Amino acid sequence: MTTMENRTYDEIAIGESAEVTREVTRADIELFAVVSGDVNPAHLDDVYASGTRFKGVIMHGMWSGAIVSSLLGVHLPGPGTIYLSQSLAFKRPVTIGDRITFKVTVKEKRDDKKIVVLECTGVNQDGKTVVDGEAVVMAPSEKLAPTAPAVPQVSIARDGGPAVAYVRK
Amino acid sequence: MTTMENRTYDEIAIGESAEVTREVTRADIELFAVVSGDVNPAHLDDVYASGTRFKGVIMHGMWSGAIVSSLLGVHLPGPGTIYLSQSLAFKRPVTIGDRITFKVTVKEKRDDKKIVVLECTGVNQDGKTVVDGEAVVMAPSEKLAPTAPAVPQVSIARDGGPAVAYVRK
Numbered sequence: 001m002t003t004m005e006n007r008t009y010d011e012i013a014i015g016e017s018a019e020v021t022r023e024v025t026r027a028d029i030e031l032f033a034v035v036s037g038d039v040n041p042a043h044l045d046d047v048y049a050s051g052t053r054f055k056g057v058i059m060h061g062m063w064s065g066a067i068v069s070s071l072l073g074v075h076l077p078g079p080g081t082i083y084l085s086q087s088l089a090f091k092r093p094v095t096i097g098d099r100i101t102f103k104v105t106v107k108e109k110r111d112d113k114k115i116v117v118l119e120c121t122g123v124n125q126d127g128k129t130v131v132d133g134e135a136v137v138m139a140p141s142e143k144l145a146p147t148a149p150a151v152p153q154v155s156i157a158r159d160g161g162p163a164v165a166y167v168r169k
Numbered sequence: 170m171t172t173m174e175n176r177t178y179d180e181i182a183i184g185e186s187a188e189v190t191r192e193v194t195r196a197d198i199e200l201f202a203v204v205s206g207d208v209n210p211a212h213l214d215d216v217y218a219s220g221t222r223f224k225g226v227i228m229h230g231m232w233s234g235a236i237v238s239s240l241l242g243v244h245l246p247g248p249g250t251i252y253l254s255q256s257l258a259f260k261r262p263v264t265i266g267d268r269i270t271f272k273v274t275v276k277e278k279r280d281d282k283k284i285v286v287l288e289c290t291g292v293n294q295d296g297k298t299v300v301d302g303e304a305v306v307m308a309p310s311e312k313l314a315p316t317a318p319a320v321p322q323v324s325i326a327r328d329g330g331p332a333v334a335y336v337r338k
Contacts, residue, residue, distance in 0.1 A: 038239035
């Protein structure tokens with residue numbers, strides 16, 4: 001059994017960071033389209049998207065927000081975190097095959113309300129920033145290390161074809 | 170065949186809005202956990218979550234960001250929109266069974282770069298604001314009405330049980 005240990009307000013240091021690298025797949029885009037309802041053909045239709053300024057399908061901007069938020073919820077501070085606000089600036093498109101490294105770095109602590117401010121970035125395989133912003137959270141006071149929960153299996157079927165298991169790259 | 174008609178910069182009026190109401194299901198939470206990687210037990214484990222300040226599982230904050238972004242991508246301005254930035258303040262928790270009405274309202278137009286600023290809100294069934302913020306987009310110059318793309322079918326299986334089709338409420 002894996003546990004998910006949090007970082008309490010008192011443990012967290014300025015400059016501390018957490019990161020994850022994600023290689024974007026078509027299934028990531030499709031799943032984000034379904035969960036968000038954003039079925040704009042710029043994300044789902046290769047022929048339409050080839051005629052846009054991006055010359056092909058692109059990932060939803062807010063997917064980057066979702067990945068940033070997962071770093072806060074799972075790693076820093078992790079369990080017990082209360083998410084207060086987030087800003088995001090979308091700098092460059094993200095597409096299939098891109099490898100994006102998302103990072104959250106503690107830049108400020110406010111002792112009165114145990115608030116932590118984190119700088120958030122996503123950088124692609126060419127070292128270019130695709131997204132940046134700032135997260136504000138209330139960090140947990142209490143040390144927690146809950147058991148990692150069971151995660152459902154998700155499958156995707158296209159055009160009446162067989163269901164294929166979704167595997168995160 | 171359905172088409173998705175956009176609103177061009179010139180067509181868009183201050184005060185114009187688009188909205189969608191979503192009734193939150195457990196499958197919505199599970200799917201957002203999988204797509205984002207945020208598998209914090211506050212979202213997935215009823216027993217753990219019953220011991221938190223929210224007394225049960227809650228939806229990921231950034232899910233609200235995803236729904237807001239879908240309004241921009243599909244309805245206002247819709248196809249051809251370039252997403253520049255988003256701020257979000259998470260005001261109250263969202264849980265299973267909540268009915269959240271998300272709305273984006275045009276508050277400003279900047280002619281030089283065809284930029285549109287939209288106020289974004291999510292209000293629950295009790296009239297309480299759960300999220301608010303601001304989106305900045307570059308609106309399309311050109312009128313577009315692409316065919317709505319085929320959307321993959323997604324299924325979710327829990328604990329080795331059967332795969333159940335994901336149906337958005």
